[in-house]
């Protein structure tokens with residue numbers, strides 16, 4: 001469990017689960033960039049935290065020294081049954097080449113521009129139905145009642161599993177990511193996910209469908225069918241990577257609009273502003289931090305990193321670096337120069353970025369079409385989750 005005493009020094013003893021970091025990491029990164037751009041902690045094992053854009057990108061590209069075999073920001077400290085749930089982990093995200101290369105190739109066609117266009121009508125219907133459910137009530141929870149409901153249903157339809165189980169899937173994904181600091185809960189989520197997909201794989205081998213799971217099961221590598229545990233790992237990854245991440249991005253964007261009336265009015269009245277706005281909201285509120293494990297002793301920017309140390313791929317912090325972005329801490333909806341790394345950089349760059357962008361755009365479009373004016377409810381308590389994925393879990397809003 002977490003080493004929960006409050007942080008006094010962010011440069012030598014940071015804690016990404018400290019409420020100060022979860023609620024407002026931006027000022028902490030600013031301070032670190034100026035005083036100690038690669039911070040360190042011994043909480044949950046020796047771990048480094050870069051805060052500059054250039055450093056994060058360089059780390060992401062150095063796959064020889066920084067391996068993806070351990071990508072959890074919160075290390076697994078042993079649950080009731082301390083054994084790996086999947087022999088090959090969650091490829092491609094938790095793999096280095098060569099396993100990474102061919103498993104990523106299996107997945108990419110499902111998230112191409114053209115495929116993603118075919119998921120748009122379903123996404124739009126889903127968003128419109130959700131908004132219709134509360135638009136006349138004058139109040140809603142933009143996170144739990146809207147953002148959280150969208151990506152899981154889209155992913156379920158791509159995987160070919162019933163969207164009626166969405167709440168169950170969401171619960172498992174939260175166990176694995178949001179409650180990663182609770183070994184029992186984390187193990188329960190991982191086992192439930194793998195158990196469920198294991199049974200679904202059995203069904204598909206007898207009766208293939210027109211879905212990602214069937215496609216994986218019937219694909220080949222090096223002339224042989226892909227092993228079951230690899231199929232399971234990829235399927236579990238798609239659910240884990242495709243749910244919490246995008247829901248957090250949608251939620252943060254709605255939170256921003258609820259608290260910045262001029263940006264809300266601009267987007268509501270000018271749909272052409274949406275594409276640049278989506279990129280800017282992704283930059284400013286990047287939800288995903290990943291980890292790497294150091295493969296052998298190495299010095300990086302003067303820091304003596306040891307084999308087995310963790311390095312946090314602070315993509316959200318990189319996106320707030322003033323060396324890279326003018327006025328980095330301000331949301332500029334029509335920012336044109338925006339080479340953000342919300343989706344990572346290098347060989348592990350997000351395989352689902354087309355889908356994530358479409359979902360975020362459609363979710364905002366459908367909300368603003370029905371509810372162009374909204375703000376936080378008086379005395380609203382907005383709660384944030386952090387760690388691997390940062391995003392709001394409750395955003396009480398009101399509207400006329």
Ligand code: HEM
Pocket residue numbers: 060068071092093094104107237238239241242243245246249286287288290291313315341342343344345347348349350351352353355356357
């Ligand atoms: C706003 C939403 C999303 C964000 C911010 C995001 C972010 C990221 C990041 C930062 C990585 C790089 C990981 C690393 O360097 O270790 C990544 C990888 C990945 N993401 Fe996403 N993601 C999002 C949505 C999605 C969706 C909807 C899917 C759908 C399946 C998805 C699937 C993946 C996969 C499969 C990988 C692994 C790629 C590889 O290792 O080659 N992501 N994502």
